[in-house]
Amino acid sequence: MIEKKTPLQIKIKKAKVKVEGSVPKDKESEKVFLGCIFLDNKLLYEVPELKPDMFFYSGHQKIYKAMLSLLEKKEHIDVATVNSEMSIQDKEGEMTDGDLFYAMDLYSEVNSIAPFMTHAKRIIKSWKLRELIENAQKMGVAAMAPEASPEELSQNLWRQVNSLELSGLTLYTTSSGEFEKTRPKLMRERKLDTRVILTGWESVNNLLFQGFVPGNISVLAGRPGLGKTTMKMNLINYWGFLGLGVYDYTPEQGVELERDCLLSNITGVPVEYLQNPREFIFDDRVNEKIYRDKILEGEQILDHDFRLCIDGTRGRSFAQLIYELERWKINNPLAVLVIDLIGNLREVSTEVQNKANILSALLNQQAEVAQRLNIHILNVWQIHRINRDNKRPQLDDLKDSGAAEEVSDLILLAYREKYYDPSSPDDSTELRVAKQRGGGETGVAKLKFEKPNRLVDYVDFEEEKEEKNEEKFDLF
Numbered sequence: 014m015i016e017k018k019t020p021l022q023i024k025i026k027k028a029k030v031k032v033e034g035s036v037p038k039d040k041e042s043e044k045v046f047l048g049c050i051f052l053d054n055k056l057l058y059e060v061p062e063l064k065p066d067m068f069f070y071s072g073h074q075k076i077y078k079a080m081l082s083l084l085e086k087k088e089h090i091d092v093a094t095v096n097s098e099m100s101i102q103d104k105e106g107e108m109t110d111g112d113l114f115y116a117m118d119l120y121s122e123v124n125s126i127a128p129f130m131t132h133a134k135r136i137i138k139s140w141k142l143r144e145l146i147e148n149a150q151k152m153g154v155a156a157m158a159p160e161a162s163p164e165e166l167s168q169n170l171w172r173q174v175n176s177l178e179l180s181g182l183t184l185y186t187t188s189s190g191e192f193e194k195t196r197p198k199l200m201r202e203r204k205l206d207t208r209v210i211l212t213g214w215e216s217v218n219n220l221l222f223q224g225f226v227p228g229n230i231s232v233l234a235g236r237p238g239l240g241k242t243t244m245k246m247n248l249i250n251y252w253g254f255l256g257l258g259v260y261d262y263t264p265e266q267g268v269e270l271e272r273d274c275l276l277s278n279i280t281g282v283p284v285e286y287l288q289n290p291r292e293f294i295f296d297d298r299v300n301e302k303i304y305r306d307k308i309l310e311g312e313q314i315l316d317h318d319f320r321l322c323i324d325g326t327r328g329r330s331f332a333q334l335i336y337e338l339e340r341w342k343i344n345n346p347l348a349v350l351v352i353d354l355i356g357n358l359r360e361v362s363t364e365v366q367n368k369a370n371i372l373s374a375l376l377n378q379q380a381e382v383a384q385r386l387n388i389h390i391l392n393v394w395q396i397h398r399i400n401r402d403n404k405r406p407q408l409d410d411l412k413d414s415g416a417a418e419e420v421s422d423l424i425l426l427a428y429r430e431k432y433y434d435p436s437s438p439d440d441s442t443e444l445r446v447a448k449q450r451g452g453g454e455t456g457v458a459k460l461k462f463e464k465p466n467r468l469v470d471y472v473d474f475e476e477e478k479e480e481k482n483e484e485k486f487d488l489f
Contacts (some may be wrong), residue, residue, distance in 0.1 A: 037142035038069035042132035047076055048123030049132075051116075054090045056126060057081070060133050061254075067140040072115055075099050092116045210348060210389060213251035216458035216470045220446045225349065225389045225423070229450070230379045232417050234394035234406065235427030240442055240462065242266070244427060245353060245393055246278045247468045253319035257348035260322045260338050264357045268325035272315070277466040280311035284466060320345050330359040331375055335382055347386065353393040373416035380420055392417075396426070404433045408447050424448040441471045 050056050057080065065078040079098035083090050095116050155161060210225040211218045218224070225231060235241035252259050263271045273287040282304050286293040290301070315321065322341045324334070338350060352358070360371050376392075383390045394417065396410045406426040411417050417424065424447045430439040441459045449455065459471035 036069075036146065037139040039132075039135050039139050040070060042135040042139075043068050043070060043073045044119055045123055045128060046132040046136060047073060047080075048119045049126045049129040050080055050090060051092065051095075051120040052123060053126050054084070056129055057084050057090075059130065063133060063137060067136060069139065069143070075102070076116055076119070078102065092120050210252065210255075210257065212248060214444075214458065214460060214468070214470050216460070217444055217446075220454070220456045220458055221423075222449050222454070223423075225391065227348065227387045227389050228384045229422035230376065230383050230390040230392065230420065231423035231425065232392050232394045232411070232421045233425045233427070234396050234411055234417075236396050236399075236406075236432065239427055239429050239432050240468070241393055241427050242274070242353065243278075243462070243466055243468060244442075244444070244460075245351060245391075246274050246466060248391075249321070249351065250275060250278050250319075252349060253314075253321055256320065258320035258342075258346040259349045259351060260324065260341060260347060261351045261353070262324045262329070262334055263351075263353045264325055264327040264329070265354060266325070268323045271323050271325065274466055275321075276308065276311045276315060279314055280307040281467075282307050282311070283464075320347075327357070328359055331378060334358070339386070342386070347388055350383075350388055350390045351393070352390065354395055355392045356395060369416060373420070376416050376420040392421075404428070405443070405445070418448065421448065422450040442468065 065074040065081070068074045068077060076095060076099065079095045079102060080090050082098050082102070083094055088094055099116075210227075211221065212224075223229075233241055233244060235244075249259050249261060261271065266274070270288075273284050276282070276287060277284045283293070286304055287308070290304075322345070324337060326337075329337075334352075338347070341347070355372070355375070358375065360375055379390050379392075382388075394411060396406050399406065399410055405428050408418050408424065408426075410426075411424075426445040426447050428443040428445065430437045430441070441461050443457050443459055445457045446455050460468045461471040463469050
């Protein structure tokens with residue numbers, strides 16, 4: 014079941030507010046930014062996080078949307094092609110001659126691409142300020158409701174401030190000044206950098222009170238073959254696009270297969286083709302050249318854009334792993350260490366009677382390392398075979414769960430109905446927040462697999478249809 018939103022959360026989401034007076038906007042920056050792209054089309058690759066709705070002026074939104082469409086089609090971007098694309102996208106017949114001539118004005122007013130990034134940052138800054146104004150006013154409306162709860166409003170405010178998104182890429186923020194007083198008590202006590210690293214799945218982010226906090230350790234657990242490795246891949250790529258440094262210890266998959274899976278997640282090219290292209294059978298929709306072009310782009314992202322180290326060395330002890338990690342950290346920013354699986358570490362993989370005690374000691378070492386290096390450590394964990402009728406995992410199903418439950422700050426349990434019943438019409442994957450330290454609630458988020466190797470938020474189609482029928486509200 015999808016966790017139902019409280020009446021207060023629904024009120025906040027649907028609150029209609031109107032901003033009086035001037036709002037943050039920067040017309041000149043929007044004009045210069047678009048003009049620079051006419052001079053050099055490759056500049057679009059520099060700002061993948063900037064989306065059309067971040068522009069304040071509707072004319073600029075239309076032009077930028079047309080530019081992105083041309084980029085996707087691999088067509089040259091100039092005044093003529095942009096005007097043509099805008100005409101194609103104009104389903105309502107709202108285009109005027111003025112709109113078409115405006116692109117020419119943008120092109121003629123810019124002489125250099127030097128100020129491109131400066132103006133891109135100013136556009137994003139204005140957009141973020143408008144988002145904050147809207148959220149603040151919606152919170153004000155919700156606070157006037159009879160059912161308003163100070164605790165729930167505070168949690169919603171915390172989530173909104175720490176999940177201000179750019180093109181689906183959730184930024185992490187650093188608290189300072191007066192906002193120091195409102196941070197969760199746990200963070201203040203540990204005196205850590207308070208970046209909050211989220212997941213890329215809105216349904217999961219809504220459940221996370223603090224996210225993946227530096228200095229904390231977490232567990233992502235599931236049965237073999239249920240999809241926890243795919244979840245890990247989605248998280249690593251999401252963090253990679255954010256610019257976060259990730260050290261991925263994966264001796265079970267090895268470097269080559271791990272890299273192929275990450276590349277598949279980025280490009281949409283099946284892993285089967287990456288591993289054996291000569292034997293792969295194509296359908297009518299794609300051909301080998303399309304796949305090769307996508308792979309080249311994906312490899313560029315993995316090798317040059319991501320701050321990622323894949324370590325597939327078998328038999329490492331935790332001390333050896335941290336030694337290698339700290340060597341890599343000298344020249345690379347590091348935010349997250351992923352260990353897949355914790356049972357592959359030498360201390361745990363040996364056949365000993367007191368494995369629970371070893372795991373407990375190992376997790377306590379992880380907690381110390383996470384705080385000392387100010388990083389988050391994510392452990393991918395195996396779940397016992399579940400013999401009861403209800404197959405949804407519980408904390409007790411974790412192998413040697415006492416240690417994980419005691420030391421971990423966050424525990425996520427994966428479940429898929431089709432894993433146990435292939436005939437089931439439910440094709441979603443549940444991710445249950447089973448434990449959150451620091452006051453967060455537990456709950457279930459639903460995700461859905463998209464081929465190949467991708468997980469996206471599960472959409473409740475009836476709710477989406479109902480929302481589309483409602484009157485749309487434009488803040489400005």
